[in-house]
Amino acid sequence: MATENKNLSVYDKASIGNVKGLKIGLVVSEWNNNITEPLFQGAFDALIDCGIATSDIIRWNVPGSFELTFGAKKMLETQAVDAVVAIGSVIRGETSHFDYVCSATAQGIKDLNVQFNVPVIFCVLTDDNLQQSIDRSGGKHGNKGTEAAVAALKMALLGK
Ligand SMILES: Nc1c(NC[C@H](O)[C@H](O)[C@H](O)CO)[nH]c(=O)[nH]c1=O
Numbered sequence: 001m002a003t004e005n006k007n008l009s010v011y012d013k014a015s016i017g018n019v020k021g022l023k024i025g026l027v028v029s030e031w032n033n034n035i036t037e038p039l040f041q042g043a044f045d046a047l048i049d050c051g052i053a054t055s056d057i058i059r060w061n062v063p064g065s066f067e068l069t070f071g072a073k074k075m076l077e078t079q080a081v082d083a084v085v086a087i088g089s090v091i092r093g094e095t096s097h098f099d100y101v102c103s104a105t106a107q108g109i110k111d112l113n114v115q116f117n118v119p120v121i122f123c124v125l126t127d128d129n130l131q132q133s134i135d136r137s138g139g140k141h142g143n144k145g146t147e148a149a150v151a152a153l154k155m156a157l158l159g160k
């Protein structure tokens with residue numbers, strides 16, 4: 001289903017389960033922070049709304065989306081988190097760099113989900129233009145950060 005047919009900010013709290021005591025890591029890319037900060041806020045607000053304590057949310061910043069994999073890996077290795085949300089915004093430029101950053105970041109985060117027993121959620125917008133990013137970070141299509149935070153909670157509780 002394309003995002004235009006599903007508002008990213010809509011979720012059913014009753015479908016999540018008991019999140020009491022869960023610890024969630026948020027690794028945030030500084031590139032395009034005009035987009036990543038609203039994504040972070042959407043994720044943070046959703047976690048609080050679902051019952052996560054502020055003290056159980058850890059935020060780390062990394063320079064760009066390519067560094068999200070290392071940042072999430074280091075968080076998994078050093079922090080007792082139950083899930084990590086990797087937050088980034090990649091916007092197409094003049095060259096093929098966009099393709100390499102998006103692919104490497106997606107593959108890197110996927111690999112972490114295989115290597116570790118803690119879910120890492122792919123909250124990375126990969127947009128052709130700034131308007132698409134705005135629309136998905138609190139604009140007309142909702143906030144990808146909200147959706148990612150709910151996914152993190154559901155995955156943290158999977159099998160429990
Ligand atoms: N162009 C974007 C980047 N590029 C930077 C890379 O992510 C990386 O930090 C750099 O290549 C050094 O390793 N990053 C984004 O997150 N978004 C972009 O649009």
Ligand SMILES: CC(=O)[C@@H](O)COP(=O)(O)O
Binds near residue numbers: 090101
């Ligand atoms: C995703 C990128 O790295 C991209 O924004 C960089 O822009 P350009 O391809 O024009 O160098």
